[in-house]
Amino acid sequence: MSTLEIRDITKDFGTVRTLQGIDLTLRDGEFLVLLGASGCGKSTLLSMISGLSEPTTGEVVLDGRVLNGVHPKDRDIAMVFQSYALYPNLDVARNIGFGLEMRGAPKAQRDAAVAEAAKVLRIEHLLDRRPGDLSGGQRQRVAIGRALVRKPKLFLFDEPLSNLDARLRLEMRSELKRLHQQLGVTMVYVTHDQIEAMTLATRIAVMQGGRIEQLGTPEEIYERPASRFVAEFMGAPPMNMIEAAPVPGGLSVAGALLRCSATEPVVVGIRPEALKTEEMPGALTLRGTVDLVELTGPERIVSFNLGPKRITVTLPAERRVELGEALDLHVDPARISAFDPQGGLRGPLKVLAR
Structure with missing residues (x-):
């Protein structure tokens, strides 16, 4: 031993x-x-x-x-x-x-x-x-x-x-x-x-x-x-980080609403592969515009503009998108992380029923 x-x-x-x-x-x-x-x-x-x-x-x-x-x-x-x-x-x-x-x-x-x-x-x-x-x-x-x-x-x-x-x-x-x-x-x-x-x-x-x-x-x-x-640090492409502010009913995340119990501003983290173009029950939905497309072989790495914010999404290679195309992106709230804006530590994010 x-x-x-x-x-x-x-x-x-x-x-x-x-x-x-x-x-x-x-x-x-x-x-x-x-x-x-x-x-x-x-x-x-x-x-x-x-x-x-x-x-x-x-x-x-x-x-x-x-x-x-x-x-x-x-x-x-x-x-x-x-x-x-x-x-x-x-x-x-x-x-x-x-x-x-x-x-x-x-x-x-x-x-x-x-x-x-x-x-x-x-x-x-x-x-x-x-x-x-x-x-x-x-x-x-x-x-x-x-x-x-x-x-x-x-x-x-x-x-x-x-x-x-x-x-x-x-x-x-x-x-x-x-x-x-x-x-x-x-x-x-x-x-x-x-x-x-x-x-x-x-x-x-x-x-x-x-x-x-x-x-x-x-x-x-x-x-x-x-x-x-x-x-x-972990993941390629890295996790997307989006600032979110509390509003009545939950958190405002890049123009969308995440129903949760948060009362303080947080940074929401979403892995690129967690974002889907297919609708999912109870999902958070963000609307973005295609800014850049990179084909790696097995997947497409797509950059979207969410207003002033830019995020990265990994899609199957067969899913074709066009520059300038507006798409809804859906993510299961269970795949969302939350971090303290000051210390950067992971914090609780209790998602409420939708």
Whole structure:
């Protein structure tokens, strides 16, 4: 069993505090993704776990053992970096087994471990090649294999797919998902890509300003974002945000009425895919004018003008619309989120019967 605890971790660089007190517990076999924009503190937190740097305050605990002050090589943790960091003069087999070789493992043990990792990663045919003869995706598999042979308690990944093109990134994402499902190992993965986070994670920690803004499953974070920041960060296109003011009978939302119990102004959030051109019983209806249409293949991303406000809607590719066309857009009130205009935190929005 490999459980990781982060207890009130802070990190200061001079007078600047980059981690503001991080608390989380990672259960055995979980795939946790640390997600956020550059500078949010996700890679700094990963370096605390790996031992590449030490926290200013707080503790990193793996299976009940406090790791503060423990050298990285003694933490029983393996890390895969954005750069592959392979030895160009060694073949794939020796690159994968090099860590075991340095630890004095017998050759028979090394060979067996390398063969097992190569089979799992489906790179048996590459063992005699050198890194210069490999594609980017193959090199990343070798780097992962080097971590696998150690059989660590915890795997750390620091944006491992960032150097790959779009097709290889998709391929390697599937490989990592398969690997986690097959081995059931505990992983912590850093990325700025919310699609990677949604597809890989069992839980996601969305970070901003050195804090965890929200921790939850991909479904929880996407469907019930805890703040406006999370709502707009997750999803492509991002959630539409519309200011709403209380009026008799409910909230005025871009010229339409949402019957609810709100008594204060709120920001209403609506996912682009929640807006439909087909009528629905009890739906909130907004009338917009088509301003821009983008065909992605499986869907059309359509921008609508709602007076001075612009919103985005995703429609099926077969649903054709014309520039300047006026359309009614319908949304189930259950798919609407509400956020405090000042703090940006998610707030209650009790929709009344229509």
